[in-house]
Amino acid sequence: MQNTILRMNKLFFKIFTLTIGFSFLYFPILTLIAYSFNDNKRVMVWKGFSFRWYKELFQNEQILEAFYTSIKIASLSATFATIMGVMIGFSLTRISKIPARPFFIFLSSSPLVMPEIILGLSLLLFFISSNHIIGFPSSKGQLTVLISHITFSVAFVAVIIQSRLSSYDKNIEEAAQDLGTIPNMIFWKITAPVILPSIISGWLLAFTLSLDDLVVASFTTGPGANTLPIVVFSKVRLGLSPEVNALSAIIMLIVVLAAISIYFINRSHIKK
Amino acid sequence: MIKLNSNLMIHQYFCLMIRYLKKQNFWFVFTPYFWLVLFFFIPLALIFKISISVSEWGMPPYRDLFSLSEDGFKIDSTLSNYLFIFSDPFYIRSYLNSLSLAFTSTILCLVIGYPIAFYVAKSQANIRIILLVLLIIPFWTSFLLRVYAWKVLLQGSGIINSILIHLGFITEPISMLHNHYAVILGVVYTYLPFMILPLYGYLVKFDLNLIDAANDLGAKPVNTFLKVILPLSLPGIIAGSMLVFIPVVGEFVIPEMLGGSDKLYFGKIIWDEFFVNRDWPVASALAMSGIVILVFPIVIFQLMYAKYNFKNE
Amino acid sequence: MSNSFLEIIDVTKRFGDILALDRVNLKIEKSEIFSLLGSSGCGKSTLLRIIAGFEKPDQGKILLEGNDITNLPPYIRPLNIMFQNYALFPHLNVTNNIKFGLKEENFSKQEINNRVNEILNLLELNGLEERKVNEISGGQQQRVALARCLVKKPKLLLLDEPLAALDKQLRIQTQFELVNLQNKLGITFIIVTHDQEEAISLSDRMTIMQNGEILQVGNPVEIYEKPKNTYIANFIGTANIFNILNKDNQIIIEELNYEIKNINNKNFNKCLIRPEKIDIKKIENQSDNSNVGIVKEIAYLGSYTKYLIEVNGIQFYSFMQNSLVSDNLQIKWDDKVEFKFNDSSIFLFND
Numbered sequence: 001m002q003n004t005i006l007r008m009n010k011l012f013f014k015i016f017t018l019t020i021g022f023s024f025l026y027f028p029i030l031t032l033i034a035y036s037f038n039d040n041k042r043v044m045v046w047k048g049f050s051f052r053w054y055k056e057l058f059q060n061e062q063i064l065e066a067f068y069t070s071i072k073i074a075s076l077s078a079t080f081a082t083i084m085g086v087m088i089g090f091s092l093t094r095i096s097k098i099p100a101r102p103f104f105i106f107l108s109s110s111p112l113v114m115p116e117i118i119l120g121l122s123l124l125l126f127f128i129s130s131n132h133i134i135g136f137p138s139s140k141g142q143l144t145v146l147i148s149h150i151t152f153s154v155a156f157v158a159v160i161i162q163s164r165l166s167s168y169d170k171n172i173e174e175a176a177q178d179l180g181t182i183p184n185m186i187f188w189k190i191t192a193p194v195i196l197p198s199i200i201s202g203w204l205l206a207f208t209l210s211l212d213d214l215v216v217a218s219f220t221t222g223p224g225a226n227t228l229p230i231v232v233f234s235k236v237r238l239g240l241s242p243e244v245n246a247l248s249a250i251i252m253l254i255v256v257l258a259a260i261s262i263y264f265i266n267r268s269h270i271k272k
Numbered sequence: 273m274i275k276l277n278s279n280l281m282i283h284q285y286f287c288l289m290i291r292y293l294k295k296q297n298f299w300f301v302f303t304p305y306f307w308l309v310l311f312f313f314i315p316l317a318l319i320f321k322i323s324i325s326v327s328e329w330g331m332p333p334y335r336d337l338f339s340l341s342e343d344g345f346k347i348d349s350t351l352s353n354y355l356f357i358f359s360d361p362f363y364i365r366s367y368l369n370s371l372s373l374a375f376t377s378t379i380l381c382l383v384i385g386y387p388i389a390f391y392v393a394k395s396q397a398n399i400r401i402i403l404l405v406l407l408i409i410p411f412w413t414s415f416l417l418r419v420y421a422w423k424v425l426l427q428g429s430g431i432i433n434s435i436l437i438h439l440g441f442i443t444e445p446i447s448m449l450h451n452h453y454a455v456i457l458g459v460v461y462t463y464l465p466f467m468i469l470p471l472y473g474y475l476v477k478f479d480l481n482l483i484d485a486a487n488d489l490g491a492k493p494v495n496t497f498l499k500v501i502l503p504l505s506l507p508g509i510i511a512g513s514m515l516v517f518i519p520v521v522g523e524f525v526i527p528e529m530l531g532g533s534d535k536l537y538f539g540k541i542i543w544d545e546f547f548v549n550r551d552w553p554v555a556s557a558l559a560m561s562g563i564v565i566l567v568f569p570i571v572i573f574q575l576m577y578a579k580y581n582f583k584n585e
Numbered sequence: 586m587s588n589s590f591l592e593i594i595d596v597t598k599r600f601g602d603i604l605a606l607d608r609v610n611l612k613i614e615k616s617e618i619f620s621l622l623g624s625s626g627c628g629k630s631t632l633l634r635i636i637a638g639f640e641k642p643d644q645g646k647i648l649l650e651g652n653d654i655t656n657l658p659p660y661i662r663p664l665n666i667m668f669q670n671y672a673l674f675p676h677l678n679v680t681n682n683i684k685f686g687l688k689e690e691n692f693s694k695q696e697i698n699n700r701v702n703e704i705l706n707l708l709e710l711n712g713l714e715e716r717k718v719n720e721i722s723g724g725q726q727q728r729v730a731l732a733r734c735l736v737k738k739p740k741l742l743l744l745d746e747p748l749a750a751l752d753k754q755l756r757i758q759t760q761f762e763l764v765n766l767q768n769k770l771g772i773t774f775i776i777v778t779h780d781q782e783e784a785i786s787l788s789d790r791m792t793i794m795q796n797g798e799i800l801q802v803g804n805p806v807e808i809y810e811k812p813k814n815t816y817i818a819n820f821i822g823t824a825n826i827f828n829i830l831n832k833d834n835q836i837i838i839e840e841l842n843y844e845i846k847n848i849n850n851k852n853f854n855k856c857l858i859r860p861e862k863i864d865i866k867k868i869e870n871q872s873d874n875s876n877v878g879i880v881k882e883i884a885y886l887g888s889y890t891k892y893l894i895e896v897n898g899i900q901f902y903s904f905m906q907n908s909l910v911s912d913n914l915q916i917k918w919d920d921k922v923e924f925k926f927n928d929s930s931i932f933l934f935n936d
């Protein structure tokens with residue numbers, strides 16, 4: 001009897017904790033989405049339901065252009081960062097022992113612990129000096145933002161690839177050779193497909209890191225290279241913007257759809 | 273890093289390196305490291321250089337560290353930028369504010385995040401996956417927009433004030449924005465997933481049913497927690513704490529959006545020093561001191577982690 | 586010119602300062618199951634990897650049906666290897682794992698499907714075709730690994746600890762299956778193992794290796810009954826090893842003070858008597874028989890019982906079948922027993 005009460009208490013505590021926790025995580029976002037349908041220029045005063053701000057959002061040239069720029073930079077930066085992250089992962093785990101391995105681990109992981117404000121500042125000063133000395137980059141813009149984003153994303157991708165490769169069974173490559181695969185094809189037929197999930201999650205992480213970055217981009221951007229966070233920040237720094245509410249709702253929708261599809265892909269895999 | 277005690281060791285090291293390079297595809301191995309040296313370490317060296325340069329009007333707004341004139345080679349360095357920072361309580365206070373913000377919010381994230389991670393890890397497999405997806409969704413949602421959401425909520429005309437007025441706790445809207453409590457709230461909210469996910473990663477590996485069994489067998493829950501669960505999840509706690517602590521020290525966006533003038537933070541000071549005062553040497557000196565100050569907590573975390581590993585062996 | 590199927594001639598391999606293989610010579614015949622037995626680090630796995638082509642010997646040659654394959658890369662060698670951990674491709678399902686090697690050889694679709702179906706039937710893997718390899722049991726994984734090799738119809742199949750990852754029940758069952766399969770297909774098997782029971786029950790012939798050297802080659806009976814030295818005798822089964830003294834033309838087992846009669850060759854210094862060849866019997870009264878010992882330990886193991894007997898300060902084992910329960914069960918700890926063995930069951934050797 002006492003046990004049952006104890007267990008009920010525990011269950012209650014568990015549900016209570018999870019409810020409070022998840023409400024804390026979701027309440028602000030959901031409120032934002034709810035108010036994105038508010039037909040009032042004053043964000044917090046409810047006037048009625050409308051899609052007005054969505055319409056205005058899709059007519060806002062500045063936001064659309066920034067969105068396009070951000071997607072472009074994020075996908076390029078994620079791709080380059082993934083390629084280099086895979087190289088680092090390989091050189092630290094797979095290729096015969098690299099001399100002074102701790103030194104290379106230090107090289108590849110220090111961007112992980114660098115506050116973005118310092119990273120942004122140092123990159124900006126670097127670009128200015130290098131422009132001064134060798135004339136490259138000729139001006140700050142999308143290229144400098146791209147370079148900066150690749151720089152801080154590489155370390156994150158490298159960590160993901162490294163942890164996958166360290167638990168990777170090298171025998172499967174020998175097995176493939178034994179079954180007739182020529183050495184040059186082993187990477188494409190075995191290694192790449194086996195670590196593909198990690199490559200994809202590394203790419204996605206680099207993509208979101210770039211898409212999310214405000215500070216480094218603010219330092220290294222130039223004319224014509226306003227990313228979405230820069231534009232959003234300039235809009236909401238001092239006040240509220242109903243268009244940004246609508247944008248939040250759309251981003252939330254995309255993330256939820258992505259999460260649900262990943263969930264179902266995983267589940268169908270397990271079922272099989 | 274590497275200790276090269278004698279010429280012999282240097283020689284051996286180079287031999288090793290050359291043999292290694294002959295064996296491997298040079299560009300495949302070294303392109304990413306070249307990239308990091310060029311765009312990460314050289315820029316850091318550069319701000320160090322600027323931080324010990326003398327500021328002056330012009331573009332760039334500092335005097336070259338090395339100059340070659342008729343008098344010969346001259347090094348024009350100064351520690352005045354550092355002395356300036358550390359003699360002005362304004363800057364020291366901003367460092368302390370940032371460190372205390374990082375410390376407070378790390379502890380709060382841990383206190384809030386631990387039970388959530390624990391119960392999610394303890395749930396049944398099919399519920400656990402759904403809860404995990406629910407944890408990851410905010411993680412993937414834009415950071416800036418999540419901070420903005422609190423700005424909306426905490427407004428004088430915001431929903432929290434409305435609820436409080438409706439319930440009769442207050443009659444007039446109170447100002448909840450633009451103070452350091454709002455900053456802490458915003459930091460805890462945005463960084464909570466960074467704490468929960470690594471904690472979950474470690475907690476889910478253990479058979480938590482064993483803990484239930486221990487409880488049923490009469491072990492005091494407090495003891496079970498302190499002696500079994502907590503030590504087992506220490507690596508997760510350390511990983512999560514580092515993921516929260518380090519970026520929060522340099523945090524700029526959250527204080528800028530939710531904070532007021534009651535407390536100034538390190539990130540904001542660098543930003544202003546660079547963009548508003550255009551004093552590059554002082555901004556660089558601030559950044560360099562920031563790195564030094566950050567190194568201490570990281571070393572402490574690493575030592576704790578090493579001690580933990582040592583104990584386990 | 587010899588006609589052996591696989592010949593390993595003077596193969597030597599060093600890893601740094603460690604001599605992994607020291608002038609190894611072996612001849613393996615067609616369609617036999619040959620085991621390489623030894624404790625870990627004896628060089629058996631290195632030898633297997635050299636045969637498979639993953640390592641190049643520093644010296645020596647490998648001949649397969651008379652052709653030198655020493656410098657042939659693994660992807661051309663007409664043989665296959667089954668890894669200890671199976672090394673199944675985690676990104677492919679069962680069928681695609683099995684198909685992998687056939688696709689590499691550009692067989693027609695028809696041919697591939699026929700062969701895969703055939704092997705799926707042979708190894709009873711039907712119904713698992715679409716499964717991911719990490720979602721099937723250990724025994725099933727083992728059969729997929731086997732199928733993946735056999736579907737290529739290799740001339741020679743190398744198996745690296747094929748049963749080590751299975752639990753005991755499954756291991757015994759799989760042993761029989763492996764032997765049946767080999768009989769059916771007639772492919773030569775080379776098995777690396779550290780488990781002497783496995784080697785004895787599986788192989789037609791086997792070899793014992795130590796420190797990179799071949800100690801003895803022979804069929805399991807030869808190796809068990811006539812080991813070349815003490816190491817082998819102890820490695821396979823339980824061994825009672827005694828010293829031999831040659832005193833005034835009498836051949837005496839030193840420890841037991843027992844004379845062996847009717848012996849031609851007298852130049853041995855050791856002898857082996859397997860425990861199951863020593864009978865013991867409880868003695869009630871003091872007897873004049875000199876072959877008397879004291880029981881120091883008894884382990885009842887169902888079908889037989891192990892007794893540890895002490896004589897003159899030395900100890901040896903006797904295994905008694907439990908077919909005569911009443912007799913055996915009377916023997917207790919510290920009982921005096923009379924022991925007895927046939928002169929023909931003594932194996933004399935030099936060490």
